[in-house]
Amino acid sequence: MDASQTKVTWEGEIVSVQPRSTVWRYLVDNRTHREIGYNVFVKGEAIGVDDGAALEFAGRGGSAYDFCVAISEKQQEKLCFRIGDRAKGTAWTPLYPNAEFADLYRAGALKAVKRSGADAPEMAVITDVEPCYDGTPIPRVFSSDYPGPPWAVAAPPLDVYSWRGARMLAKPCWKGKCFRCVWAAMANVTIQYDFDRNLVRNRFEPFCYGPLTCKNYKMGPARSVPCKGFSGVKDEGWLDDICVQWRSRPDE
Numbered sequence: 001m002d003a004s005q006t007k008v009t010w011e012g013e014i015v016s017v018q019p020r021s022t023v024w025r026y027l028v029d030n031r032t033h034r035e036i037g038y039n040v041f042v043k044g045e046a047i048g049v050d051d052g053a054a055l056e057f058a059g060r061g062g063s064a065y066d067f068c069v070a071i072s073e074k075q076q077e078k079l080c081f082r083i084g085d086r087a088k089g090t091a092w093t094p095l096y097p098n099a100e101f102a103d104l105y106r107a108g109a110l111k112a113v114k115r116s117g118a119d120a121p122e123m124a125v126i127t128d129v130e131p132c133y134d135g136t137p138i139p140r141v142f143s144s145d146y147p148g149p150p151w152a153v154a155a156p157p158l159d160v161y162s163w164r165g166a167r168m169l170a171k172p173c174w175k176g177k178c179f180r181c182v183w184a185a186m187a188n189v190t191i192q193y194d195f196d197r198n199l200v201r202n203r204f205e206p207f208c209y210g211p212l213t214c215k216n217y218k219m220g221p222a223r224s225v226p227c228k229g230f231s232g233v234k235d236e237g238w239l240d241d242i243c244v245q246w247r248s249r250p251d252e
């Protein structure tokens with residue numbers, strides 16, 4: 001816990017917009033993904049409101065950006081931030097930095113200072129094809145109709161991500177070829193280590209919500225899932241198959 005939270009004003013160029021998600025893991029019995037907003041990656045500057053000093057960030061996501069701002073779905077719906085836009089706002093450093101990948105959250109006073117004007121199309125959400133077995137419409141996006149990979153387009157609504165499900169993505173891919181892709185995500189992961197004493201472990205893991213046929217995709221090494229009383233438990237990829245099992249089109 002970081003008791004010395006700092007309020008900042010920030011401004012800069014958006015270099016990626018990805019879903020902000022949480023994942024709960026228990027052994028390889030359960031991996032539950034939840035999409036709770038968006039992570040906006042910015043090249044720019046954040047200044048402490050109280051002392052006027054520029055903040056230094058840990059750079060845990062690599063050098064492709066200076067800091068990452070967590071925003072809500074409503075904020076993204078309203079502002080539709082895209083790569084190349086110049087944006088500004090306020091935000092706070094996180095209370096629990098080991099559980100929150102974003103460098104800044106509780107964002108407010110958000111504004112698009114300048115739109116990029118670049119060709120970053122909005123992917124149409126289609127709900128009238130292949131509904132659920134009980135007739136419930138599914139919010140689908142057909143990535144293959146848009147330029148990619150990576151899909152550096154406008155990020156779709158969160159229910160699109162939620163329905164698609166995600167596969168583990170190799171960290172070098174997330175940092176490299178995939179960084180600008182709207183299907184990439186660095187999740188805040190909670191591992192249930194001990195149920196009796198409710199002990200958890202936190203870490204960050206990259207995932208991909210993109211087409212199963214994407215040529216950039218690499219799973220990377222199996223991921224260990226520590227749990228009291230069990231050793232050597234690893235997520236070797238078959239949970240991915242369960243997470244994306246509803247997709248009927250591999251290039252979707």
Ligand code: SF4
Pocket residue numbers: 149150151173177178181182183184207208209210211214215216217218
């Ligand atoms: S592997 Fe996933 S995140 Fe990377 S470019 Fe392909 S769809 Fe995007």
